Amino acid sequence: MKVAVLGASGYGSAELIRLLENHPHVEIEALISSSQEGEGLMNVYPHLSHINRTLEKWDVEQLSSRVDAVFFAAPAGVSSQLLPEVVERGLIAIDLAGDFRLTPEEYRVWYGKEPAMNSWISKAVYGLSEWNREEIKTARLLTNPGCYATATLLGLLPLAKAGAIAKGPLIIDGKSGVSGAGRGLQTNRLFSEVEGNLFPYKVAEHQHTPEIEHYLERMGGASHVVTFTPQIVPMSRGILATIYAPVEAGWTTHQLREAVATTYHEHPFIRLCERGRWPRTKDVTGSNFCDLQVKVDERTGMIITAVAIDNLMKGAAGQAVQNLNIIMGWQETMGLKMLPLYP
Ligand SMILES: NC(=O)C1=CN([C@@H]2O[C@H](COP(=O)(O)OP(=O)(O)OC[C@H]3O[C@@H](n4cnc5c(N)ncnc54)[C@H](OP(=O)(O)O)[C@@H]3O)[C@@H](O)[C@H]2O)C=CC1
Numbered sequence: 402m403k404v405a406v407l408g409a410s411g412y413g414s415a416e417l418i419r420l421l422e423n424h425p426h427v428e429i430e431a432l433i434s435s436s437q438e439g440e441g442l443m444n445v446y447p448h449l450s451h452i453n454r455t456l457e458k459w460d461v462e463q464l465s466s467r468v469d470a471v472f473f474a475a476p477a478g479v480s481s482q483l484l485p486e487v488v489e490r491g492l493i494a495i496d497l498a499g500d501f502r503l504t505p506e507e508y509r510v511w512y513g514k515e516p517a518m519n520s521w522i523s524k525a526v527y528g529l530s531e532w533n534r535e536e537i538k539t540a541r542l543l544t545n546p547g548c549y550a551t552a553t554l555l556g557l558l559p560l561a562k563a564g565a566i567a568k569g570p571l572i573i574d575g576k577s578g579v580s581g582a583g584r585g586l587q588t589n590r591l592f593s594e595v596e597g598n599l600f601p602y603k604v605a606e607h608q609h610t611p612e613i614e615h616y617l618e619r620m621g622g623a624s625h626v627v628t629f630t631p632q633i634v635p636m637s638r639g640i641l642a643t644i645y646a647p648v649e650a651g652w653t654t655h656q657l658r659e660a661v662a663t664t665y666h667e668h669p670f671i672r673l674c675e676r677g678r679w680p681r682t683k684d685v686t687g688s689n690f691c692d693l694q695v696k697v698d699e700r701t702g703m704i705i706t707a708v709a710i711d712n713l714m715k716g717a718a719g720q721a722v723q724n725l726n727i728i729m730g731w732q733e734t735m736g737l738k739m740l741p742l743y744p
């Protein structure tokens with residue numbers, strides 16, 4: 402099938418190009434750029450200098466006769482404007498931004514922007530691949546989950562579904578590499594600010610907070626208010642989410658591990674670490690794997706679960722390709738079998 406990628410000069414697109422170039426059933430037909438139309442890909446991304454391709458401007462009319470699907474990898478507020486006309490023309494749209502994940506009211510509050518039309522939001526299918534496979538199969542408008550939300554939900558949903566989480570504070574400590582913020586210049590993401598440094602941001606204000614609460618309830622049947630503190634770590638890629646939740650009486654570490662193992666035993670990208678081994682971002686770098694571990698702290702009555710993903714892979718482009726595979730009825734791992742880059 403032929404696809405277009407919009408937001409060509411960004412990190413999400415670079416990762417999509419890396420994956421789609423190696424996908425046996427996909428051909429990249431167009432790379433769309435709002436700022437670098439006419440520019441050669443090699444000038445935007447020298448690491449892709451062997452690919453002779455020119456970035457194009459957005460022209461939905463012309464594109465609709467050339468491609469079957471469009472990946473949107475632009476900042477919030479772009480896909481809400483451009484994506485509906487893609488779906489109207491019968492193409493598949495996969496959106497990496499948050500424009501179709503929340504209700505209009507939530508979006509207005511947490512993104513501080515005008516939301517997409519509710520009629521379009523209600524058509525969107527949430528692309529947490531392991532938890533929504535049946536709906537994803539028929540999706541035409543696929544909203545890919547946020548990176549922190551992916552890590553957190555993959556860790557919490559098996560526990561919530563099993564009924565192991567008691568009422569009480571649910572706390573997420575999220576740490577992300579700098580590429581999570583995209584390629585645009587931001588003072589707090591400069592080398593001199595990030596190197597040798599570690600700091601929280603958007604404390605109690607992060608836009609993935611309502612996404613986590615919303616889908617924890619919808620897919621895990623558990624209604625919780627979460628406290629979420631994201632932090633920037635001096636590395637390029639990777640997310641580690643460490644989550645603390647009160648345990649229901651009677652649950653042991655062994656039982657929680659059983660619940661997680663049973664939930665994911667047929668899901669090739671989810672790896673429950675051996676007992677005593679905790680996830681590390683480097684164990685998943687460059688791959689679509691999600692590593693997790695869970696334990697009950699008997700002394701405090703809290704569950705501690707830690708989840709590692711690569712923000713650009715399972716947290717963005719990797720999961721987007723996984724979702725395309727599900728929509729097309731292809732093997733879920735197609736084009737995604739690369740091993741992590743180590744060390
Ligand atoms: N980075 C990550 O780890 C993750 C990112 N996401 C989300 O995916 C999306 C893409 O992220 P990422 O690639 O990292 O971001 P970048 O900032 O690296 O790239 C976004 C690209 O979008 C294009 N763009 C910017 N403004 C506009 C505009 N007004 N209209 C159309 N296109 C525009 C630009 O490309 P050009 O100039 O070529 O048009 C820009 O390079 C974002 O919504 C992000 O929140 C989701 C999960 C994880």
Ligand SMILES: CC(=O)N[C@@H](CCC(=O)OP(=O)(O)O)C(=O)O
Nearest residue numbers: 498499547548577578581582608
């Ligand atoms: C490290 C870093 O800055 N990360 C970004 C992730 C952006 C993102 O993925 O945003 P949406 O899912 O809302 O599109 C952030 O925390 O805002």
